[in-house]
Amino acid sequence: MAVSLWVEVGHDYMVTSPHGDVCNGSDLIDDRPQDGVFRVHRDAFRDPAVFELEMQRFFERGWVCVGHESQIPHPHDFVTVRIGRSPVIISRDGQGQVHALHNSCRHKGAVVCQNQSGNKRAHLCPYHGWSYASDGRNLLIKDKAEGDYAPAFDLDGHHLQAVARFGVYRGFMFASLSSDVPSLEVHLGDVRTLIDLAVDQAPDGLELVPGVVHYRFRANWKLQLENTIDAYHFASTHPSYLRLLERRASMPQRADAPKTIWQSQNKPKEMMGSFGLARGHAMVWTTTPVENHPLFDQRAQLQSRVGAVRTQWMMRTRQLNVFPNLQIASSAAIQMRVIHPVSVDSTEITSYCLAPVGEAAQKRRQRLRQYEDFFNPSGLATPDDTTIYEDCQRGMVSGAIEWQQGHARGMQRLVLGPDAHAQELGIHPMTSVSGTFEMSDETVFHAMYRHWRKVMA
Ligand code: FES
Ligand SMILES: [Fe+2]
Known part of the structure; x- marks a missing residue:
């Protein structure tokens, strides 16, 4: 199945092997719970035709994350993003309403706004000078009066076209190029409870810390989606990061070095667990030592505001995937990652630091040092991960090896539906697992690939 062709079936596309057998995604997941088997075919990561179908199915016909509202706090603020392959402006108008607009001039298609972010009352197309307001309304067709347009010209609208669906949940912005999607509420489901855990740790919610990091690696986007959980x-x-933590601990003169939640004098036996949620979302949690957690000395206030159970969950590390392209990592700090697949073997990441609104300066400093220490190309962990993704992609070139063996750990502990931990949170995952950290469950990927197969097929 390594080489594929496209055939048109009705109005749809399917992936075929050179021998003509259709492998529209369902052939790429070997899901036999009765036999204790769950495998993902390597073509899911290396076949350009599979990638094309993923772009159509998930990124051009489904909800994707397009950023966080705190990026555009003021009237006329905007950011530019991509949804699938389409350039889009997310713009706040003069009345404070946010619009998701196709960033393509109605005249001849030029990308109207060329900046990554900024503040503009009007966006001027660089080609023939048409201009658009921050809500997308066409303000000017240059020299229109002299243009001898026929009356029919104005029967067609000239405004920037709105993206079919746009919605916000607790500051996280989502959009869909297709209107044929369930409501955002249905799409997110129990993810809302898990986003609430991140947002409610501060009375006034979370904001993005100014500054954004973009990086790219030569590997399939799903390797990033898997790695975080x-x-x-x-x-x-x-190992080099863990060795560095040990060295810092043994150097009293480095008392000012960033401390992390993985660093502790009295490290308890760690537990981990996972939830596989509807529509491909998933979360992994661990009970790491908490005394270096930024929330540690606010435990009493937190408990009185959100209760003992949710406080305990806020102090755990939580890696949340909101399928297909948002990751919220609550570990060394709170990181928000947005995944932009570029091609079957190329992926771009946009990474932000999230922090409580109104956080004290000293706490913010501690949070930022932890964030810089661990995340992004300049941090100590992300380069390890991105290098490994590229190694995986290079290693998967050979068509002779078909199936991955990386989705099987934890099968014997799998609970169908919510376990006691999920019940505590009031969520209803399709699968739950918990055990020692060393068990390091891999069944957390199943819900994602079951959703993937369903939508691809
Ligand atoms: S393409 Fe924008 S004004 Fe011509
Ligand atoms: Fe990692």
Whole structure:
């Protein structure tokens, strides 16, 4: 199945092998719970035709994350993003309403706004000078009066076209190029409870810390989606980071070095667990030591505001995937990652630091040092991960090896539906697992690939 062709079936597309057998995604997941088997075919990561179908199915016909509202706090603020392959402006108008607009001039298609972010009352197309207001309304067709347009010209609208669907949940902005999607509420489901855990840690919610990091790696986008909820890789992929933590601990003169939640004098036996949620979302949690957690000395206030159970969950590390392109990592700090697939073997990441609104300066400093220490190309962990993704992609070139063996740990502990931890949170995952950290469950990927197969097929 390594080489594929396109055939048109009705109005739809399917992936075929050179031998003509249709493998529209369903052939790429070997899901036999009765036999204790769950496998993902390597073509899911290396076949350009599969990638094309993913772009159509998930990024051009479904909800995707397009940023956080705190990026555009003021009237006429905007950011430019991509949804699938389409350039889009997310713009706040003069009345404070946010619009998701196709960033393509109605005249001849030029990308109207060329900046990544900024504040503009009007966007001027650089080609023939048409201009658009921050709500997308066409303000000017240059020299229109002299243009001898026929009356029919104005029967067609000249405004920037709105993206079919746009919605916000607790500051996280989502959009869909297609109107044929369930409501955002239905799409997110129990993810809302898990986003609430991040947002409610501060009375006034979260904001993005100014500054954004973009980086790219030469590997399939799903390797990033998997890695964030892959507890199994931590010790073997990041040994230099763990050694550095040990060295810092043994150097009293480095008392000002960033401390992390993985650094502790009295490290308890760690537990981990996972939830596989409807529509491909998933979360992994661990009970890491908490005394270096930024919330540690606010435990009493938190408990009185959100209760003991939610406080305990806020102090755990939580890696949340909101399928297909948002990751919220609550660990060394709170990181928000947005995944932009570029091609089957190229992916771009946009990464932000999230922090409580109104956080004290000293706390913010501690949070930022933890964030810089661990995340992004300049941090100590992200380069380990992105290098490994590229190694995986290079290693998967050979068509002779068909199936991955990386989705099987934890099968014997799998609970169908909510376990006691999920019940505590009031969520209804399709699968739950918990055990020692060393168990490092991989069943957390199943819900994602079951959703993937369903939508692809
Ligand atoms: S393409 Fe924008 S004004 Fe011509
Ligand atoms: Fe990692």
